[in-house]
Amino acid sequence: MLAYVIRRILILIPTLLGVSVIVFLMMHMTPGDPAELLLGERSTEQALDELREHLGLKEPLYIQYGMFLKRLMKGDLGETIWTRQKVWIEVKQRFPATIELSLVALCLSCFFGIIFGIVSATKQYSIFDYLSMLGALAGVSMPIFWLGLVFMLIFSLNLGWLPISGRLSVGIDLEVITNFYIIDAVLTRNWAALKDALWHIIMPAVTLSTIPMAIVARMTRSAMLEVLRQDYIKTAKAKGLSKFIVIFKHALRNALIPVVTTVGLQFGVLLGGAILTETIFAWPGVGKWMYDAVMQRDYMVIQGGTLFIAALFVVINLCVDVMYAVINPRISVQ
Amino acid sequence: MLEQLSQLWRNKTAVLGLVIITVFMLTAVFAPLLSPHDPLETSLYDQLKPPVWHENGKWKNILGTDDLGRDTLSRIIFGARVSLAVALVSVGLAFVCGTLLGSISGYYKGTVDSIVMRIMDMILAFPYLLLAIVVVAYLGPSLRNAMMAIGVTYIPRFARIVRGSMLEEYEKDYVMAARSIGARDWRIIFLAILPNCMGPLIVQTTLSMASAILDAAALSFLGLGAQPPTPEWGGMIAMSRGLILRASWVMTFPGIAILLAVLGFNLFGDGLRDALDPRLRD
Numbered sequence: 341m342l343a344y345v346i347r348r349i350l351i352l353i354p355t356l357l358g359v360s361v362i363v364f365l366m367m368h369m370t371p372g373d374p375a376e377l378l379l380g381e382r383s384t385e386q387a388l389d390e391l392r393e394h395l396g397l398k399e400p401l402y403i404q405y406g407m408f409l410k411r412l413m414k415g416d417l418g419e420t421i422w423t424r425q426k427v428w429i430e431v432k433q434r435f436p437a438t439i440e441l442s443l444v445a446l447c448l449s450c451f452f453g454i455i456f457g458i459v460s461a462t463k464q465y466s467i468f469d470y471l472s473m474l475g476a477l478a479g480v481s482m483p484i485f486w487l488g489l490v491f492m493l494i495f496s497l498n499l500g501w502l503p504i505s506g507r508l509s510v511g512i513d514l515e516v517i518t519n520f521y522i523i524d525a526v527l528t529r530n531w532a533a534l535k536d537a538l539w540h541i542i543m544p545a546v547t548l549s550t551i552p553m554a555i556v557a558r559m560t561r562s563a564m565l566e567v568l569r570q571d572y573i574k575t576a577k578a579k580g581l582s583k584f585i586v587i588f589k590h591a592l593r594n595a596l597i598p599v600v601t602t603v604g605l606q607f608g609v610l611l612g613g614a615i616l617t618e619t620i621f622a623w624p625g626v627g628k629w630m631y632d633a634v635m636q637r638d639y640m641v642i643q644g645g646t647l648f649i650a651a652l653f654v655v656i657n658l659c660v661d662v663m664y665a666v667i668n669p670r671i672s673v674q
Numbered sequence: 675m676l677e678q679l680s681q682l683w684r685n686k687t688a689v690l691g692l693v694i695i696t697v698f699m700l701t702a703v704f705a706p707l708l709s710p711h712d713p714l715e716t717s718l719y720d721q722l723k724p725p726v727w728h729e730n731g732k733w734k735n736i737l738g739t740d741d742l743g744r745d746t747l748s749r750i751i752f753g754a755r756v757s758l759a760v761a762l763v764s765v766g767l768a769f770v771c772g773t774l775l776g777s778i779s780g781y782y783k784g785t786v787d788s789i790v791m792r793i794m795d796m797i798l799a800f801p802y803l804l805l806a807i808v809v810v811a812y813l814g815p816s817l818r819n820a821m822m823a824i825g826v827t828y829i830p831r832f833a834r835i836v837r838g839s840m841l842e843e844y845e846k847d848y849v850m851a852a853r854s855i856g857a858r859d860w861r862i863i864f865l866a867i868l869p870n871c872m873g874p875l876i877v878q879t880t881l882s883m884a885s886a887i888l889d890a891a892a893l894s895f896l897g898l899g900a901q902p903p904t905p906e907w908g909g910m911i912a913m914s915r916g917l918i919l920r921a922s923w924v925m926t927f928p929g930i931a932i933l934l935a936v937l938g939f940n941l942f943g944d945g946l947r948d949a950l951d952p953r954l955r956d
Contacts, residue, residue: 351795354792354795355792355795355796355799356799358792358793358795358796358799359796359799359800361796362796362797363808366808366809366812367812369812369813474687477937477940477941477944478933478937480940481884481888481933481936481937481940482933482936483888483891483892483895483908483911483929483932483933483936485892485895485908485911486911486925486928486929486932486933487929489911489915489918489925489929490925490926490929492918493918493919493922493925497918497919607801608801608802609801609802610801611801611802611804612801612802612803612804613802613803615803615804615807615896616803616892616895616896619896630807631896634807634811634896634898635897637811639811639812642808642811642812646800646804646808649800649801649804650799650800650801650804653799653800653801654799
């Protein structure tokens with residue numbers, strides 16, 4: 341087991357290096373060089389030259405990459421072009437909002453996805469099964485940016501039930517401790533803020549959760565169907581155990597093994613989907629920040645943000661793999 | 675083969691998917707004949723007309739018009755062209771590159787295999803859509819760059835499938851036979867082994883078409899894909915964001931068009947998988 345974990349962590353290193361190479365090369369792939377990008381089209385040749393000298397752009401590419409990597413090792417992602425802030429500080433400010441949104445979306449998609457999957461599998465070929473699987477298929481086919489706008493139109497603009505955007509209403513005071521508003525509100529026993537934060541998170545979280553929910557539901561259904569066919573389930577039923585116990589205690593445990601991997605992999609979908617969802621709902625997280633950077637052509641933010649998200653994603657995938665090995669001992673033997 | 679076709683035919687949802695895909699493709703091909711108006715023609719007097727079933731709707735603009743007076747139905751019909759082009763080009767690119775890389779990787783194994791697969795891992799290290807967004811952000815927003823970006827991010831899917839099948843088929847007798855009569859490597863790969871890996875590849879192609887349409891729409895929605903005034907579904911939704919209260923129909927129909935087209939490919943892809951993938955058959 342330990343050997344497996346160590347091997348997996350060692351594979352992580354070339355992948356992370358590769359990610360840094362891709363991001364580094366991308367900056368150099370752009371039409372014009374970084375100096376031109378930073379100074380804009382109307383800069384003088386002399387200013388460009390000085391900046392190139394300053395950024396080390398006159399060195400050979402591999403030396404530039406070495407310098408880039410050295411800065412990365414120190415945790416230095418550079419400065420943003422527009423606000424002249426450290427990129428790392430901006431990431432840290434916005435990251436909790438994205439994680440909060442993604443986690444709520446992940447919980448929603450697991451809870452409903454697994455329930456729909458179980459019911460569909462136990463009542464295979466029933467109306468419920470057909471409808472929920474059609475719903476799941478529609479879920480993976482849905483452009484979430486459109487769904488978000490439709491929700492907004494119905495629940496905010498027409499019915500007026502939910503706030504249209506942002507994380508907290510104006511006028512609600514919240515002492516920020518962790519920057520996870522829900523947790524902060526609970527910690528400071530600020531129930532008004534908690535309600536407001538929850539109200540704000542519902543729509544973006546539901547929007548973001550549709551694709552993972554559909555995938556989890558389909559995965560749970562097929563895993564459950566496979567398990568339910570096996571002999572030990574027949575034995576359990578023959579012993580006279582109640583249907584509930586057979587499904588939840590005997591079948592679900594084994595069926596959840598592939599589902600756990602699927603859920604873990606959905607984090608990537610969530611992080612990518614966050615760019616769309618956060619943009620629509622003006623959710624002040626990493627996704628919206630990246631979108632704004634793309635619009636303002638702030639390449640330092642794009643570079644830093646991409647590195648950060650990709651590294652996070654790779655580490656999460658590693659955790660999923662390790663967790664998979666823990667719950668399914670067969671894997672580490674191979 | 676016949677048995678698989680008939681199995682596919684019996685699968686009602688797959689047939690429904692095929693019908694949707696056919697309608698979508700015919701719409702794209704015959705767009706100029708089908709659309710009632712020029713999709714780019716603006717009309718000062720017809721701004722934000724509602725669809726025909728509203729009180730003020732007219733048959734002239736069945737699905738209404740946008741803020742420049744352009745006919746929504748015509749723009750959606752021409753939008754099918756853009757989406758189909760994106761799906762074909764980006765998935766085609768991924769298919770060709772992925773199949774080549776996967777074949778080389780699985781056939782020659784060893785160092786080549788490790789290098790190719792590590793590169794694929796690097797591409798997969800970027801979460802969904804992020805790599806495409808970043809590539810387009812650097813190269814500059816345009817439909818061509820969006821197609822390329824989506825294509826690149828899909829390469830690993832194909833490479834992994836082909837590599838897996840290659841490794842499996844390599845051990846079989848017919849490959850041994852081909853080698854023993856002195857067939858060249860490329861001949862064995864393309865004429866002997868690849869035709870036997872087609873099942874999963876076709877399934878992956880169909881499902882990738884679905885996600886390519888979705889991703890291209892998302893990129894255009896973010897302003898990174900097709901540029902105005904190109905009639906493109908994602909771009910149409912982006913344009914209508916400011917009109918959401920005044921004229922919700924401008925936003926509604928392009929979304930439904932995306933949903934249907936993607937659903938069609940997903941339904942058909944699922945049916946194909948059930949019919950073609952022997953591992954999934956009971």
